[in-house]
Amino acid sequence: MASFLCYLMSTRLLFLIPLLHAIATSCFASRQPVLCHDDESSALLQFKQSFHWNLNSCFDPSDYPPKISSWKVEGVDTDCCSWDGVECNEETGHVIGLDLSFSCLYGSMLSNSSLFSLVHLRRLNLAYNDFNSSQIPSGFSRLSGLTYLNLSASSFSGQIPLNISVLSKLTSLDLSFNSELHLRSLQGLVFNLTSLKDLGLRYVQISSPVSEILGNLSCLRTIYLTGCGLHGEFPPGIFKLPNLQDLRVVYNPDLMGYLPEFYSSSLLKILSLAGTSFSGKLPDSIGNLNSLNELWIGDCNFSGHIPSSLGNLTQLIYLNLSGNSFVGQIPSSLSNLISLKYLDLSSRLVTSSNQSSLPWLGNLGKLTFLSFQGISLTMEIPLSLANLTQLRYLYMDGGKLRGPIPSWLANLTQLTVLALSFNFLEGPIPVAIFELKKLTLLNLYSNNLSGIVTLDMVLKPKYLASLLLSMNNISFLTSTNTNTSQNKFEVLGLASCNLRHFPDFLRDQDQLQWLDLSYNNIHGQIPKWVWNTSKETLLIVNFSHNFITGFDQHMDNFPWPQLQILDLRSNMLQALPQIPPPSTLVYLVADNMLRGEISPLICNISSLYSLDLSNNDFRGILPDCLSNFSRSLSILNFRGNNFHGIIPQLCEKGSRMKMIDLSQNQFQGVLPRSLSNCKMLKILNVGSNRLNDVFPSWLGTLPKLRVLILRENGFYGVVGSPTTIFASPELHILDLSYNKFTVTIINKGKETVYPKIKEVFKAIDLSSNKFNGKVSEFVGNLNGLQLLNLSNNNLTDHIPLSLGDLTTLESLDLSQNKLSGRIPWQLTQLTFLESFNVSHNQLTGLIPHGNQFDTFENGSFDGNLGLCGNPLSKKCENHEQAPLSSSGIKEVQDSWFHIEFDWKIILLGYVCGLIIGVVVGNFVTKKMQCWFVRT
Template identity: 75%
Template sequence: MASFLCYLMSTRLLFLIPLLHAIGTNCFASRQPVLCHDDESSALLQFKQSFHWNLNSCFYPSDYPLKISSWKVEGVDTDCCSWDGVECNEETGHVIGLDLSSSCLYGSLLSNSSLFSLVHLQRLNLAYNDFNSSQIPSGFSRLSGLTYLNLSASLFSGQIPLNISVLSKLTSLDLSLNSGLHLRSLQGLVQNLTRLKDLSLGYVHVSSPVPEILGNLSCLRTLDLIDCGLHGEFPPGIFKLRKLQVLRVGYNPDLMGYLPEFYSSSLLKILSLWGTSFSGKLPDSIGNLNSLNTFDIANCNFSGHIPSSLGNLTQLTYLTLSNNSFVGQIPSSLSNLVSLIDLDFSYCQLSGLIPPSFGNLTHLTILNIRLSFIRSSNPSSLSWLGKLSKLTYLDLEGINLTMEIPSSFANLTQLSYLDMINTQLMGRIPSWLANLTQLTNLHLSFNKLQGSIPISISELKKLEQLNLYSNHLSGTVTLEMFINLKFLTSLLLSMNKISFLTKTSTNATQNKFEVLGLASCNLRNFPNFLRKQDQLQWLDLSNNNIRGQITKWVWSTSKETLMIVNFSHNFLTGFDQHVENFSWPQLQILDLRSNNLRALPLIPPPSTLVFLVADNMLRGEVSTMICKLSSLHSLDLSNNKFRGTLPHCLSNFSNSLSILNLQGNNFHGMIPQLCAKGSRMKMIDLSQNQFEGLLPRSLSNCKMLEILNLGSNQLNDVFPSWLGTLSELRVLILRRNGLYGVVGSPTTIFASPKLHILDLSSNKFTGKLPFEYFQSWKYMKKIDAGNFTYMMDFTSIFSSGYYVSQYYPYSMKVINKGREIMYSKIIEVFAAIDLSSNEFNGKISEFIGNLNGLQLLNLSNNNLTGHIPLSLGDLTTLESLDLSQNKLSRQIPWQLTQLTFLASFNVSHNQLTGLIPHGKQFDTFENFICWKFRIMWKSIIKEM
């Protein structure tokens, strides 16, 4: 039997030998090279000749400009199928693929280009070239066989031709990274492309809703619509596409949506929604996305708890949940995500402790936990961080640690970035920080660190940024301490208790600083080493004891680069020579407040955004050249000796100007029309000048206005009820003017609902108290004792790796407890009404008791009659009440004794009768306050 099988096999093998020979001969014959067609070779050469190629058109150093230059008419390589980037069909010789990506091409692609005669093309890649802002030509529609088209990052512009939609065989279309491109209709583009697997339009201006039709593209694997200006509701059906692996729709702030329920069959690997308006809760079923490796929902509107099921996604390498409204604790299940490389929880509302099991995440290189509700005073609670030895980036800003810098951090020897800003750190800066030899950025500002700066800092040879701003550090600091830090470009030592010595050796001045903060460093002179600094962008020497004149060389420091200059709160008097113009053409912030300056150059450069020179001795008129500052955001000339009229051109840049503070000068004349339509003005303070005439009606255009102070002028007008349209108005001060007439009733439905400080005192207003207005002031009806924030404007400027925050606190003067008090900061919850020294008459309505957020109420020196309302006892936050100099009668209500915060009470010079209430708060008043009342009360008794 076995021999029979061997015989049978050998017979078959002999039979196969000639057959195999024949097949091999035929295969060899079929593999003979097929040359490309002459017309296609000619078309490629014409395409080559229509472009330039040079290194200036290359996007990256690794780009390959010689790819197209290898195409030749004569020589060995005349067959276009052998040319770089060209692919031919092996059987027909037709060109079916062309890859000229990153070829440093430069020129315009036209509709008559020979490229479009290559009608057999199936794959075309022209990405990363420079097509000189030309339009995508309609000739692409002739390439009906295309399955792959990539024009990304090639500097195309204009409208995307919709006839691309006729390329019905396309499975991959990439037009991304062409910020000059526009698409009229996303639905019109894709409606015929039913075979699409990959669609990338990132950074193309689409500006339309996401069409439902995308949810019908059953083959879709990749959808990239980053920063397309999308709006409306995102179709939830797209999430359910069975083959979808990559979904990127980030940075479309007007795009709304929610996350649906997910099934374990989903193939999603990348889900990126950052910077959209997606909202709602994360579904528990998100744990079914077993293939997910990137989940980025930063800067969205998600809320609720972080589901513990996220811990099931063990393939995750990138998890960003920052800037959402998540609450509760961080789930310990996330410690299962052992593949994580990047984890970001920052700016959420999470609380509790960080699970120590996070020490399992040993592959983490980036960890960002900026969580202000996380608190810990036990260093051992952060010991797990010492296990993350691969960390290169650690940001703990805002966590309330109240401890010394944990010693476990000494194990993080790969760290290049460490941010522990505003974490309530205590103790000294440890010398073991020198172990972190890879550090380039060290940020420890806004803490309570004490002692001297350790010499060991000088061993951090790679350090580029050292930020120790606002601590309790002490001792003497010299520039020589940082002589070994060859890469140090940013040094912030401001607002400590250190003394910075300005005498330095020649070697110590080799650093080329970009950021230098030496505020409050006991400087008596401008540091001499600044003479050799020519790359500074931000220089802060404020709050020192620098006296005398500003020397010429200071104005020449970093002449071409300085953007932010702060010399405020010193004793500067002027300049050692006449200076007509500022020397810094890139200047954006100039702060010279609180000096003794008597003169300045005419105007800062046009780039200036913030110009602050308050509290000096400056004189003269405001030059019309100020109108050149077309981007000005803040202008503060207050408390100087300026005079003259205001330039009418101030309204020209009301679309950029947010702060205008001219109080405490000698300006006169009419107030110009400050606000054009679209004004961004938030604060206008023209108080304590000599302005006259009518209030400018253009103020009604200031829809963002929060504080308007025109007090202590000579204005002559009726009550500006038209200001009621300003729905953001919080402070209105018109005191000490010649305003007159009846205040009347609100003329709009808004009537400034956010108003909580009103001062109309010392005018000539008549009629009844404006109780109808009282009803619309909703913010005076709130009690939020826990809100101790201040009213201010905020702007942020990016400079040399920092966002420089410019806070401008609102200020005002108010009569409180009989004295004029300057509030350099206005707390958000402060509410006050001062209608004193007018000619108001009639009764005080019981409605006054609804304003239970009031702290100051002054109705004195009017003609008010009737009794003191019992409802005043409901003003539980009231601190000062003045009803004196009126015609009030009857008794003082005993309910006022319930006002436990009342510190000043004056009802003198009225017609009150009866006994003074005793008990509780009234028993705390000093005798002389009540004595005024008793005299008036006794005189009434005698008359009876």
């Protein structure tokens, strides 16, 4: 029996030997490499030869030599499957993958490229090369097996061929960062890509709305549509895609939308809508997004309360709610977000004054970035910040913080940025703050800080590049024997720091970009060495509001060739340096003692945005070349000089001019008709000159004109009809006083030099002309009017009852006319009225009493023999005050007051300062803030 079994086993073994041999042979054969097909190897070599590559065409020098340099015709590595960036199918030898990203390729890609003969390709990555602004070839449609296509950041241009949509197997398509690419129809591109999981079109210009068809692509995981110029309504169904994990549509300011209700089944990890016009409230259901790691909705139009349900998102790492219009308190439930590293609640967020001391902040121990800019906290710097030992960036600007700067901030040893500007902080700056070794930016601008800061203190943080101590009560003390060569500043703000001379340590600075020494007590000339400071880097220089008399050297060329802003206002200069370089955007030398004529070389500053030479003693005529600025200049202020002659043609077609002030000079002739080209003009002031012209009704074609001042000139003739300048929808202030106009009915203006016109200031001044007739009842329709001056004319009839409807009126002057009848008792309803003058008319009856009328003195009513009652000594026989009847007042149908003026806000004298704030503010923001948004 045993022998039989042995026989049986040996017999079976004999049968197994051939089988085992076959298996072994097969396995051995499968291990043999399958070589690249000759036609595909040839196609790759042809593709290589169609491009150039060198170090200059690399995005990063470390990418050189590129992958493609290993492709060879002869030698050991002739098999294309072994070449860098090439992937082959192990069984067939066909090329199925090609990754030539960051390969320093330069040249145009053509539709007959040999690349398109690689029909077995599944994955193709050509990102980060330079295809020389060529179009994306239609030949990509021949690669029908593609599942992955990445052409991002490769300098393609033109229209995206819609035949890419035939690549129905695509799961990933990325054409991002080709800013010259255009797409006519997003729907036309993706409608057939039903397997698409990842779509990247960042900074591709898309001229169609976001198609609802995206909401039908159920496989989508990522959608990147950053900076595409999208418009219209964003389809809410996209938020509910079952597999969506990452949605980014940031920097599309015309893209509108709202957030729908969310469900806990959502897989969203990143939601980035920053810089769009999404609006509405944040739904409470946003707390259902359990997987959310990043929420970026800064600079949108969201409103309402911040939902406390945000505290449920315990996976959040980045949270940016800045730049919206939220109200109420910050919910303390945010204390649950213990994984947060980035929290930005800045800007228009409004909190109540009893916000407490933000104790919940102490729970967020992983925070590295915290910004509360613009939030009205009205508290001391909260002690809860002391727990945030990982914090690197702290922004609490403009928050109404009070009290001292606590010395315990120095325990936040990782701080690189500390920004506490525009608060009410007081007391000295703790010396310990300057022990923060990693500090790169310290911004304490505009507080109530006091005490002494020494140069040795600010030199302790070796990496401190931006220091802003301006607009406090600090005294900054320098030393001539301190070695400052190791500390390189980029931004230095020492305005209002009690400086008496130019700080000597500036000699060692060669990297400054912004230097502000304004509002100090610096006397005498600017030393020669100052002009050698940071010659190649300075962009912004502000020496205004000192006692500088001149310059210690003659300059053949201006020393700072990159300069963009030069502010020398309010000094004692009697001569100017050379004309600033062509790069200059803002040039301000107002309020000095400058004489002479303007050099025509000023017209070489081809990009000038703001030019202010006001309140000096410049003479001569203006150069005709000022019209060269027309397409760049926004603010032109020559007020208060002695220029004469004809005003040159200042505006060509396409002009961007917004403010022109030529007042208080000796200009003659007529207003240049080219002003009609200034379609963006908001303020025109030519008052107090010697102009001799008819009423400029043609200015009515300027759609944005808000302020027009023609006072004290020789303008004459009929003022015009409602279809002229008075039809301008933005007109706020009109001053035609002290001219020779004639008209039969009255309208607008006020004469006062306002250094800063209040936000809602609205005024009418038509005083000292030859206006006659009566004041129409329609004057009461000018809602929001604050000043009305119709004095020194020939107005007759009654004072309109409708003046009582101007409930915001603060000043009313009807003196020096021929008005008759009673003073309407309705005027006692004007509870804001501070100044009232009806003197030297023909008014009769009892002076009304009550409210503001009880505060006016005799001078308001002098020269009206028929008036009686307080404050006059003349008593009335009948003390009864009867309302003035409105019968007999016939409304003139073509009255100017039929026009519905849109009274809006206006900044007049403050415009120059405003533009400086905008330009400098943008610069400082880039230097001071780590704006990090998921794009």
